[in-house]
Amino acid sequence: MVMAIGVRRLDHVNVTVPKALEGEAKRFYGEVLGLTEIPKPGEARARGGAWFACGEVQLHLSLEEPAAGQALSRRHVCVVVEDLAVAERTCASAGLTIEPDDRPIAGWSRFYVRDPGGNRIEVAGVVE
Numbered sequence: 001m002v003m004a005i006g007v008r009r010l011d012h013v014n015v016t017v018p019k020a021l022e023g024e025a026k027r028f029y030g031e032v033l034g035l036t037e038i039p040k041p042g043e044a045r046a047r048g049g050a051w052f053a054c055g056e057v058q059l060h061l062s063l064e065e066p067a068a069g070q071a072l073s074r075r076h077v078c079v080v081v082e083d084l085a086v087a088e089r090t091c092a093s094a095g096l097t098i099e100p101d102d103r104p105i106a107g108w109s110r111f112y113v114r115d116p117g118g119n120r121i122e123v124a125g126v127v128e
Contacts, residue, residue: 009056010057011057012051013057013058013059013077014062015061015115016061016062016117017061017062017063017064017115017116017117017118017119018063018066018117019048019063019065021116022061025061025116025117028094028115028116029050029052029059029115031094032091035053035054036052036053037050037051038058039051047062047063048063049061049062054079066117066118072114072118076120076121076122077121077122078124079121079122079123080124080125081123082126083125084110084123087125088123091111096114097113097114098113099111099112099114100112108124109124109125110124111123
């Protein structure tokens with residue numbers, strides 16, 4: 001029998017974008033999603049990117065060039081919003097392509113968008 005390692009909480013999620021899309025990605029996470037940018041530790045600042053707070057969990061935006069021929073993935077980060085319809089209109093007006101939920105789950109309303117680096121973001125409504 002394998003013993004659990006004793007995870008206490010999720011600290012952060014890391015997404016990557018090419019260096020050329022750094023500014024656009026910072027705007028996406030800061031302005032479109034409305035996450036709060038927080039200071040990176042001194043040694044991490046030189047690498048570029050940004051860190052954002054989302055409640056007690058952080059999203060770390062790192063710079064990395066994609067491998068040649070790398071296809072878009074279903075891997076994703078999920079954010080829960082108060083009003084899914086408002087979130088969808090906001091994303092659409094920001095020029096994002098709305099990817100409908102192609103695998104619905106009862107009681108869970110959602111859609112997907114991609115950040116400038118192609119990272120998939122699930123946007124879900126508040127589940128009561």
